[in-house]
Amino acid sequence: MDDLIITSDDLHEIQNIKQLLDSKFNIKDLGVLKYFLGMEVARSKEGISFCQRKYALDLLEESGLLGAKPNTSPIDNIINLHSTSGSPYPNITSYIRMLGRLVYLTYTRPDISFSIGHLSQFMVAPTIEHFKAAMRILRYVKGAPGKGESLISWKSKRQKTVSRSSAEAEYRALAITGQVCLQYSSQPGLDQQDKYSKDQQDKHNKDQRDKHIMKDDLEDSMELGLDQIASLAGNASSRATS
Incomplete structure (x- = not known):
């Protein structure tokens, strides 16, 4: 366990x-x-x-940057990194492992989230320039390894219902979103939305009137048809009797 x-x-x-x-x-x-x-x-x-001070120091020691000069920023804004920047990095596994450990550090270091997310785009085929950029992030962490500040706060609340699967939870969220959208669309002052709703209502009313007219015409036709059939049947019976 x-x-x-x-x-x-x-x-x-x-x-x-x-x-x-x-x-x-x-x-x-x-x-x-x-x-x-x-x-x-x-x-x-x-x-x-x-905070993750010990974790950050272990990462720096593993990367050989424990005594390196720290950087003041996690990324160089002048350099525009892309998939073909520089020569291919020979050890892809070490690059992926380094970024994976840096991602875990973002729980208390949101200031490096953007830089790590940007470098994560090149995991399939990293280059030496990408590796250098990752090392720059580590040197930035070296400046304050014990820094810890999370921009995200979490709150849990007991729910009235329990979803047995993630799909069911998504459907519930979708239903709630739909209710909110309907409430929003019914707010006063939304002239365009109100006009659209009025047009839809007029179209619906017209469709209902057309349905009633067609129904009445069909019933009249059926009654007329039955009367004609009954009349023909009566004439045929009279001829057969005579």
């Missing part, structure tokens, strides 16, 4: 869950969370903060 984090505002419930898991799997309680999958957790009066 892998590492597991238990979070709750009820300490008694956390203890009950740990006892239950221990009775089933014989787990080891590591205490208050401090380090998890490269994430360092620090607590203060302001709240809980995350």
Whole structure:
């Protein structure tokens, strides 16, 4: 079983869950969370903060840049990188692995997300210029390896219904989006939308009138046809009798 984090505002419930898991799997309680999958957790009066300083230092050491001169920016705006920039890089696997580890660093370093995303476009056939750009990102991280600031906050909420598959969840989201669009289209002041809705309603009313007229004509034709058949049948019967 892998590492597991238990979070709750009820300490008694956390203890009950740990006892239950221990009775089933014989787990080891590591205490208050401090380090998890490269994430360092620090607590203060302001709240809980995350950083990846050790992870960044390990990455720099692995790349041989622990003592390198840091850069002030993650990417050179003057150089326009494309798929044919420079000669092919001989070790594609190491390039992919380096970018993969840099992607994980973006959890606390959104300032390098754009640069890494740009270099990720060249994973199929990286060049030496692409590799140099990746090393520049590492030298930028070297300037502040313990920097940690996430622009994204997460919030969970208990839902009224549970989706059994991702497809079902997507359909539910689509239905909610459709309701919002309908509410938006019914707002006053949308002259063009109101005009479009009025035209659609007039067309619908006209179609309904045409359907009623056709129905009446068909019923009249059927009644007339039945009267004629009955009349012909009566005449034939009279001739047969005489």
